[in-house]
Amino acid sequence: MSKKHAATDTETRASSEHAPDLRLWLRTLACTNLIENHIRSRLRAEFGITLPRFDLMAQLERSPQGLKMGELSKRMMVTGGNVTGITDQLVAEKLVVREDSPNDRRAYIVKLTPEGRRSFRKMAEAHETWVVELFAGMDEKQRSQLYDLLAALKTSATKVAAKK
């Protein structure tokens, strides 16, 4: 669909009487959706993989010793039930394995298989290229400023979201 429609976007729902903060938030959301949809469809078209599966593999690539389900859940900021489902899929595709934890019989350790690692590396390279393309219209200074401002936003939002 991101292809089918020329796509007015989420941001249009901010009408002029809305608080500036609301417009800022909607613009943030619009950017993220735009990029995420683009990456999602390219991953699908070129590698036949979904974004969540790619994300889970990315976590494992960074942790060669493997990760527990709960750890994956925390890092991906999704629920445990979700991780179960995605892991099931990846296991069926032989891209990851579940090993019993030696210390804790409740826990699994999830690891990339050799094929999973090989496969991920190829996809990650393409993925990085796409991201570079998407940000290419900004100059170095703009990107750097954006990076810093988002740090401030993250701090601000975390303070609120963390309560409770």
Added chain:
Amino acid sequence: MSKKHAATDTETRASSEHAPDLRLWLRTLACTNLIENHIRSRLRAEFGITLPRFDLMAQLERSPQGLKMGELSKRMMVTGGNVTGITDQLVAEKLVVREDSPNDRRAYIVKLTPEGRRSFRKMAEAHETWVVELFAGMDEKQRSQLYDLLAALKTSATKVAAKK
């Protein structure tokens, strides 16, 4: 879950060898997810509504004359089939209605019911308060800069994403 875990976040998947652009993108994503999850759970907890339904109602609030399904799909940047499902739910809750388009017998016009409008206004007010809270840790200048930089990002990404 966003409450259950202290939440390391998506951004951690950028390890140092990654391109700066990749880290920038992951930080953007982390911020959006953080805020979106927070809003989602408050909408659920305080009003018993989901974010997609709220978003659809927000579009209709801005267009009192109603919108066609396809128009909703474009503005929300989701597929038509998706809009069909969300609309079905809202119709069942009597918050919106589907009317036949007078001009085009293929199309429906979706409108808020009076109750839907009333209900939405109350939720929107709270929603705006939450957003203001989430951005409160940034000063006015930072927010304004962020707003401008995101415009640049949107332009940049649209250029790439628009090509088919």
Added chain:
DNA sequence: GTTGATATATCGATGTCTAAAATATCAAAA
């Protein structure tokens, strides 16, 4: 008028994603 291309919406299959409940384990207090 018929044809052919396009547009609108729905449906079915599949895959996230959440919240809540169920199961199992662990660790430490009573």
Added chain:
DNA sequence: TTTTGATATTTTAGACATCGATATATCAAC
């Protein structure tokens, strides 16, 4: 020891979300 409370995961039910296919309607050109 037993019980209690916290932790780790799975399961379930329901809601989103995509894609591809389908049914129907429109419109332009012939």
